[in-house]
Each structure stands twice: as C-alpha cells, then as structure tokens.
Amino acid sequence: MHITRAELEQHNSRQSCWVAIHGAVYDVTDFLDSHPGGSKVILRCAGKDATSDFDSVHSPDLLDEALPPKALKGRIDAAELSDSNNPAKPSDNAKSDSNYNGPPPLSTLINLNDFEQVAQKYLPANAWAYYASGADDEISKKNNARAYQKVSLRPRILRNIATVDTRTSILGHSVSLPVYLSPSGIAKFAHPDGELALAAAAGKEGLVQVLANMASYSIERVAEARLSSDQPLFAQLYVNRDINKSVEFVKRAVKAGAQSIWITVDSPVVGKREMDERLNLSFMANESDEKGQGVAKTAASSISPFIDWSILSWLRDLTDLPVVIKGIQCVEDAVIAYQHGVQGIVLSNHGGRSQDTAQSPLLTLLEIRKFAPFLINSRMQIFIDGGIRRGTDVLKAIALGATAVGLGRPFLFSLSAGYGEAGVRRMVDILRHEIESNMTFLGVTSLSELRPEMVNAGRLERELIGSVKL
Known part of the structure; x- marks a missing residue:
C-alpha cells in the first residue's frame, strides 16, 4: 500500500x-x-x-x-x-575546514590519543557526546587515566631480551595480548559496520570481544562476523526491568555461541552525563513539553536497579557459562564476588560515566593487593578498565595483578572517520608495539615475568583507604 x-x-x-x-x-x-x-x-x-x-x-x-x-x-x-526534518544531524566541523581533504591516513596516527582527536572532528555531534561524556564534572573519567600516570616503571637492564611473548589466557581462551574489547554500546554511531567490524578485527588480531548488551547489531549477527566459531565472544548483560527480556537475551547469547556472560552492575541508574544531555536539549529546543535527556539515559532506561547478589543464582539457573561481574569498585565487593564463585571480576567505574568521584579502578586493584592479596592469581581472574591509553598502562595493570585490561572508547574512536575494521587493526598494532617495546625495557620476555616490584605505585598508594572490614 x-x-x-x-x-x-x-x-x-x-x-x-x-x-x-x-x-x-x-x-x-x-x-x-x-x-x-x-x-x-x-x-x-x-x-x-x-x-x-x-x-x-x-x-x-x-x-x-x-x-x-x-x-x-x-x-x-x-x-x-527528501527534505524531512532529522534532529540528529552530524557536526560539520571537519568539512568546514577550508583545507578539508578527508580524514588523515591511518599511517599518520601513531598513538591512541590520535584516534580520539580524529573522532572528535569526524563523529556526528550526538555520537561524540555519547561516547566521550563522563558523569558530572568528569573527575572520575580524568582520574582513571591519571592513576596510571602516578605509577612509575622500574626497568631492569642487561637482560638480553631477544623476543617477547604477549600471549595470555582469558577465561580459558588464548589471546595474543592482555587486552580485550570492552562492551561499548551503539558502535554503529562510529561506523556503519559497528560491532561487525570490531568482531572481524578482534578475530584477525587474536583478541576477545565482549559484546555490549545495547549493541547496534544482534549477537547472532556479530557471531556470524567472527572468523570462526572458535573465536571467543563474550556477552554483556544488563538486567532488564522486565526480567523475561533478560532471560531471553541470555538464552539467545548461549545459542549464538557466547562463551561467558559479563553482568554489569555499576550502573543501577545512569550517571548524569552533561555533555550528552546538553546536546539533546538543543535538539529538543522547540519542544517545551519534553524533558531533554541524553542518548545514554534513553538507551539505558530499561536497566533494573532492583538486583542484589542473588542475581547470580538466577543467572546460574539459566546457563553454566563462566560469569564475570563488571563494575567492582572496592575490595569488599571483590571478596564477596570471590565468595560467590564467579570466574572473573572487572574493576571498573564505567569509564567515569556513572558516579563521579568514584575512585579509579587501578586504586581498587591496589586495595585488593593490600587487603585481600589472596585474590591475586586466584581461581577468579581480575580484569580492569578505564583510562588505559598506552602500552605502559597495560603493563602496570598486569604487574599489579590484573589478568587483562579492557578498552572501550579507543576501539569506538578507531572505527570513526570511515576507518572501520582497518582503523581498529591499526590501533591494536600501535598498542601491541608499545606493549612489546616496554616489555623489553622492563627486561621481561613474557607477561608471567611481570612483578609488582617492577612498578613504583607509592604516589597512588597514598590515596588508599586506611582500613577495611572484610
């Protein structure tokens, strides 16, 4: 009709x-x-x-x-x-430049921050605001990165390092780097192929992808984009206010071939991401009866805040896949997670996007080292994300007891400006080189040789809480 x-x-x-x-x-x-x-x-x-x-x-x-x-x-x-009104128009910052010749060649991007600068210039305004925004004053977002800057490396010399081995194992799956793709929603904002491009790049680079619960593509489509059925794909889970929808999601993830479930618990409500909200208010300027709220709040409005530790029993009734809790922000909860028998935890404050002034994940790792050292190298793997932009950041986290680190925003930024899969692979190659060269500086040939004494965390340790009750 x-x-x-x-x-x-x-x-x-x-x-x-x-x-x-x-x-x-x-x-x-x-x-x-x-x-x-x-x-x-x-x-x-x-x-x-x-x-x-x-x-x-x-x-x-x-x-x-x-x-x-x-x-x-x-x-x-x-x-x-043809002339219908669309409120979400991309920014024309890039094309307004009189010397506009398209995005820079990938070969000219030499660190992860370069990708962020390109993304800011070429992403649509609403996409940039959604990806880049942090909560409130963005103190946690900034401190996530600063925490790594407060930790110094202690290189060893004359170690005759011919080659280095960056391989490790994440939940039983061999990976080429101690790095995984953190679940990051709506990757299609950055590139039409979105999570499909991420899956292809992850397979070719030997990495693990944790697919966001709010991904642009279905888990079935992303699973099909892998190089093979053996390529590890993990599924993030936000518990929905309608629990039946979460039951359906877990069953679909299992059927699609997901090898673990990462339940995210650090955002029972959505943080006040002001950059995101201000942009949406500008879209709604002529609609006085509507309250402006950003992409983040609209996308996450279905998340249930009414869950507790018993949700793990509910999840285990649905699947026997390994379970990882994403969003541990203090040593006390890390211990409780261990007692509940989960296979992994992610030390994360949601990239500074939830509660502002929440402490950095690296500081939480130091809490674990001080107050619950038995968790380090235990049956429960410890992952960490937030603010990681350099190979040295990765090695500091591993030396202090993390199994692997997650990156979210950098992978999204590397998709932007039309780069797609090629951009992701270029970004991984840069990070791989930084990890390898700095392992040589430290005098280690494998990740297993990294030790706490290879870093000086004294400046960050000054921020540790005095005591805790476990």
Missing part, C-alpha cells in the same frame, strides 16, 4: 505514531512504551522519516525482531521525504 507524505505526517503523536524507515512506514504506537531507549526518541520522529536516526543505532534486522507484521502500514516514495 502506498503511503503519502501527508498521510504519514498526520500520525505524529503518542496516540498515533507512524515512522518511515528505508521507505517502509510502520505504526509504532504500541511499541513506544516498550522501546529500550524510551518513547521520546521515537516521538521526535513521529510522522517523519526516521531512517537516519534508526541507522545510526540499529541494524535493519532489528525491525523484524521488534515489530509484529501488522505494524507495517505500507511504503512511501523516497522523493517525498
């Missing part, structure tokens, strides 16, 4: 909401309240072409999963929608 633009525009309210996506017109009225990103993000496209908004976040196959067949009302000619 052919739908005219005039007919589409009539259905522009909560009572009757139609949207056009790739020429197909859908009635999404009944879907508004169940949309994981909240109803407002759909309502601002009510009666309009929502293709750009949809494609920036989702893959096309999501429509068949989320909407019943009766939601399809007909089709509309693209020419009728």
Whole structure:
C-alpha cells in the first residue's frame, strides 16, 4: 500500500505514531512504551522519516525482531521525504575546514590519543557526546587515566631480551595480548559496520570481544562476523526491568555461541552525563513539553536497579557459562564476588560515566593487593578498565595483578572517520608495539615475568583507604 507524505505526517503523536524507515512506514504506537531507549526518541520522529536516526543505532534486522507484521502500514516514495526534518544531524566541523581533504591516513596516527582527536572532528555531534561524556564534572573519567600516570616503571637492564611473548589466557581462551574489547554500546554511531567490524578485527588480531548488551547489531549477527566459531565472544548483560527480556537475551547469547556472560552492575541508574544531555536539549529546543535527556539515559532506561547478589543464582539457573561481574569498585565487593564463585571480576567505574568521584579502578586493584592479596592469581581472574591509553598502562595493570585490561572508547574512536575494521587493526598494532617495546625495557620476555616490584605505585598508594572490614 502506498503511503503519502501527508498521510504519514498526520500520525505524529503518542496516540498515533507512524515512522518511515528505508521507505517502509510502520505504526509504532504500541511499541513506544516498550522501546529500550524510551518513547521520546521515537516521538521526535513521529510522522517523519526516521531512517537516519534508526541507522545510526540499529541494524535493519532489528525491525523484524521488534515489530509484529501488522505494524507495517505500507511504503512511501523516497522523493517525498527528501527534505524531512532529522534532529540528529552530524557536526560539520571537519568539512568546514577550508583545507578539508578527508580524514588523515591511518599511517599518520601513531598513538591512541590520535584516534580520539580524529573522532572528535569526524563523529556526528550526538555520537561524540555519547561516547566521550563522563558523569558530572568528569573527575572520575580524568582520574582513571591519571592513576596510571602516578605509577612509575622500574626497568631492569642487561637482560638480553631477544623476543617477547604477549600471549595470555582469558577465561580459558588464548589471546595474543592482555587486552580485550570492552562492551561499548551503539558502535554503529562510529561506523556503519559497528560491532561487525570490531568482531572481524578482534578475530584477525587474536583478541576477545565482549559484546555490549545495547549493541547496534544482534549477537547472532556479530557471531556470524567472527572468523570462526572458535573465536571467543563474550556477552554483556544488563538486567532488564522486565526480567523475561533478560532471560531471553541470555538464552539467545548461549545459542549464538557466547562463551561467558559479563553482568554489569555499576550502573543501577545512569550517571548524569552533561555533555550528552546538553546536546539533546538543543535538539529538543522547540519542544517545551519534553524533558531533554541524553542518548545514554534513553538507551539505558530499561536497566533494573532492583538486583542484589542473588542475581547470580538466577543467572546460574539459566546457563553454566563462566560469569564475570563488571563494575567492582572496592575490595569488599571483590571478596564477596570471590565468595560467590564467579570466574572473573572487572574493576571498573564505567569509564567515569556513572558516579563521579568514584575512585579509579587501578586504586581498587591496589586495595585488593593490600587487603585481600589472596585474590591475586586466584581461581577468579581480575580484569580492569578505564583510562588505559598506552602500552605502559597495560603493563602496570598486569604487574599489579590484573589478568587483562579492557578498552572501550579507543576501539569506538578507531572505527570513526570511515576507518572501520582497518582503523581498529591499526590501533591494536600501535598498542601491541608499545606493549612489546616496554616489555623489553622492563627486561621481561613474557607477561608471567611481570612483578609488582617492577612498578613504583607509592604516589597512588597514598590515596588508599586506611582500613577495611572484610
């Protein structure tokens, strides 16, 4: 059935909401309240072409999963929608440059910060705000990186290091570096291939990918993008307010071939990410009846704050896959996690995106070393993320007891500016070289030779809490 633009525009309210996506017109009225990103993000496209908004976040196959067949009302000619209003327009910062010649060649990017600078210039404004923003004053975000700067290396000389071995094992899976892809939502903001490009790059570089619960692509599609079924793919889980949706997600993850579940617990509510929220307010400027909230809050509005340690029993009833708790922020909870028999924990404050002034994950690792050293090299692996940008950061974390480190934003930034998979692989190559060269400086041939005495953490240790009760 052919739908005219005039007919589409009539259905522009909560009572009757139609949207056009790739020429197909859908009635999404009944879907508004169940949309994981909240109803407002759909309502601002009510009666309009929502293709750009949809494609920036989702893959096309999501429509068949989320909407019943009766939601399809007909089709509309693209020419009728050519000047439709889309509130989420990319920034034109890059093209406004009179010397604009496209993004710089990958060969000219020589560290991870270079990728961030390119991303800031070439990402759409809403994507940059979502990726880069931290909570409140962004103190935790900044301190995550500063913590590594407060730890010095203590190199050993005359060790005759011919080669170095950067391999390790994450939950029983061999990897080429002690680095994994942290779960980072909506990778399609950075590149159309999103998590599919990340999966391909991870396979070719020998890394583990932890797929975000709020990924742009389904776990089935990402699993298909791997080089082989043996390529490790882990699944992040946010417990949904509708527990049945989480049950369905875990079952799908298991069926798709995920080898572990990483349950994220550090964001029972979403942090106040002001950069993200300010940008959304500018989009909503002419809609005084709407409260502006950023991509993060709309995307995470379905997360349940009503969970406790018993959620682990619920999860084990669904699967016998290894379980990792992501979001440990103090030694006391690290010990409780160990007592509950999880296979791993991630020391993380959500990249400084949840509670601002929460201590850095590296400081939490020092807490564990001081108050619960039995957790180091135990049956429970310890992972850490937040603020890691250099090979030296990776080695400091490993020397202090971490199994591997996670990077989130850098992988997203490396996708941007059209780089895609090639950008990710270039970024990994840079990090690999930094790790290898600094292992040589330290005088070690393998990661297992890294020891606490190879770093001086005295300046950071001054920030340790005086005592804890375990």
